[in-house]
Amino acid sequence: MTKIILTGCNGRMGRVITDLVKDDEEITIIAGIDVAGECSGDYPVYSSLDEVKDTADVIVDFSSPKAFDSMMDYAVHNGIPVVVCTTGLSDEQTGRLEGDAQKIAVLRSANMSLGINLLLKLVREAAQKLAYEGFDIEIVERHHNQKKDAPSGTALALADSINDGLDKAYTYTFDRSQRMEKRREKEIGISAVRGGNIPGTHEVIFAGTDEVIEFNHIAYSRSIFGKGALAAAKYLAGKGAGYYSMADVIG
Numbered sequence: 508m509t510k511i512i513l514t515g516c517n518g519r520m521g522r523v524i525t526d527l528v529k530d531d532e533e534i535t536i537i538a539g540i541d542v543a544g545e546c547s548g549d550y551p552v553y554s555s556l557d558e559v560k561d562t563a564d565v566i567v568d569f570s571s572p573k574a575f576d577s578m579m580d581y582a583v584h585n586g587i588p589v590v591v592c593t594t595g596l597s598d599e600q601t602g603r604l605e606g607d608a609q610k611i612a613v614l615r616s617a618n619m620s621l622g623i624n625l626l627l628k629l630v631r632e633a634a635q636k637l638a639y640e641g642f643d644i645e646i647v648e649r650h651h652n653q654k655k656d657a658p659s660g661t662a663l664a665l666a667d668s669i670n671d672g673l674d675k676a677y678t679y680t681f682d683r684s685q686r687m688e689k690r691r692e693k694e695i696g697i698s699a700v701r702g703g704n705i706p707g708t709h710e711v712i713f714a715g716t717d718e719v720i721e722f723n724h725i726a727y728s729r730s731i732f733g734k735g736a737l738a739a740a741k742y743l744a745g746k747g748a749g750y751y752s753m754a755d756v757i758g
Contacts, residue, residue, distance in 0.1 A: 508532075508533060508534065508535055509533060509534045509740055509741050509744045510534075510535055510537045510561070510562070510563045510564045511534060511535070511563055511564065511565045511566065511567050511740050512537060512538045512539075512556070512559060512563040512567070513525070513536050513538070513539045514540040514541070514556070514566060514567070514568045514570040514574065514578055515540070515568065515569035515570035515571065515574075515593070516536075516539030516540065516541045516569075517541040517543040517552075518569055518570075520569040520592065520733060521541065521569050523730055523732070523733040524536075524567065524737065527730065527734060531737060533741060534737055534740060535550075536550045537559075537563055538550060538552070538553060538559045538563070539551070539552040539553070540552070540553055540555070540556055540559075540574075540578075541554070542554050555577075556577070556581040557581070563587055564587070564588070564740075564745070565588045565589070565743050566578065566581075566582055566587055566589045566590070567590045567592065567737075567739075568589060568590065568591050568592055568593050569592045569736075571595075572593065572595050572600060575591075575593055576603075579603065579607055582611055583607055583610050586610075586611055587611065588611055588612035588614075588743040588744065588746055589611065589613050589614070589743075590614045590615075590736055590739045590743060591614065591615040592615075592616075592619055592732070592736050605750060608748060608749055608750035610748055611748055612743050612746040612747060612748060612751060613749070613751065614742075614750075614751040614753070614755070615750075615752070616735075616752055616753040617660045617661055617663070617664035618660065618664060618735075619731075619732040619733075619736045619739065619753065620724075620726060620731045620732055621738060621753070621756070621757060622724055622731065623664075623709070623724055623726075624735070624752075624754060624756070625757055626665070626711070626724050627664060627668040628668075628754065628757075629722060630665060630668060630669055630711045631668045631669055632672070633720065634669040634672050634673055635672045635673065637713045637715065638669075638677075641716065642713040642720075643690060643696075643713070643714045643715070644669060644677070644694075644695045644696070644711070644712070644713060644714075645697075645698070645714065646662050646665055646666055646695060646696065646697045646698070646710070646711050646712070647698045647700065647709075647710045647712070648661065648662040648697075648698070648699055648707075648708065649699075649700040649701075649707075650699075650700070650701055650705055650706075650707050650708070651701070651703060651704045651705050651706075652702050652703060657699035658681065658697045658698075658699045659707070659709070661707070662697055662699070665709060665711055666695050666697055669695060669711075670695065676693055677693045677694060677695050678691075678693065678695070679695050679696075679697055680694045680696045680697070681697055681698075706727050706728075707725070707726035708723070708725050709723070710723050710724075711723075735753065735756075739753060739756050742755065
């Protein structure tokens with residue numbers, strides 16, 4: 508059984524993880540970390556990792572950028588693999604992960620959904636064929652009206668996956684309103700829609716002459732990200748030092 512420490516256990520995703528683990532016989536939470544104290548799980552909660560007495564196989568991090576550095580210090584010092592799910596990390600913190608990955612196993616993904624990570628692979632493969640056949644590439648993402656960032660990190664990850672497969676020859680276009688010209692040949696258009704309680708939706712469009720191919724992913728609940736994080740934790744347990752991704756998890 509995989510034993511995890513869950514940081515940010517009182518947050519929205521922390522509570523999702525707690526509920527999912529209750530029905531998973533392959534994984535257990537031995538300790539939660541959160542400044543807010545006790546949570547709804549049947550495991551002890553501490554305000555600091557230094558208070559944890561039991562040994563874990565993996566840390567699943569859903570905390571915050573403020574807590575990130577102390578969490579990584581603890582993981583490196585104790586040789587514990589980390590699944591980094593915290594968003595909003597600075598460039599310096601992101602860069603730190605590469606250095607720490609030489610000492611412990613680190614897995615980070617812009618989106619923990621297994622479906623999205625499979626989609627990243629599929630659109631990259633599709634682009635390598637379709638772009639050279641003259642297909643235009645557009646990404647449209649839709650989210651609820653409370654989401655603050657635009658475009659979403661997942662939309663950018665999709666664009667990056669496509670561009671990586673095309674030798675980074677494409678540029679990104681976020682707004683055409685100030686441009687009185689036809690669509691450029693090597694560009695990926697990225698559009699963001701915000702409204703109501705729209706679930707997270709990402710659409711990748713390959714538009715050619717007389718035919719259009721579309722890839723769609725809809726996230727109806729946060730549980731998909733929790734399931735992905737737990738799958739990543741099971742995969743990372745016992746792994747040697749290295750920088751892993753969800754692509755490694757899905758194979």
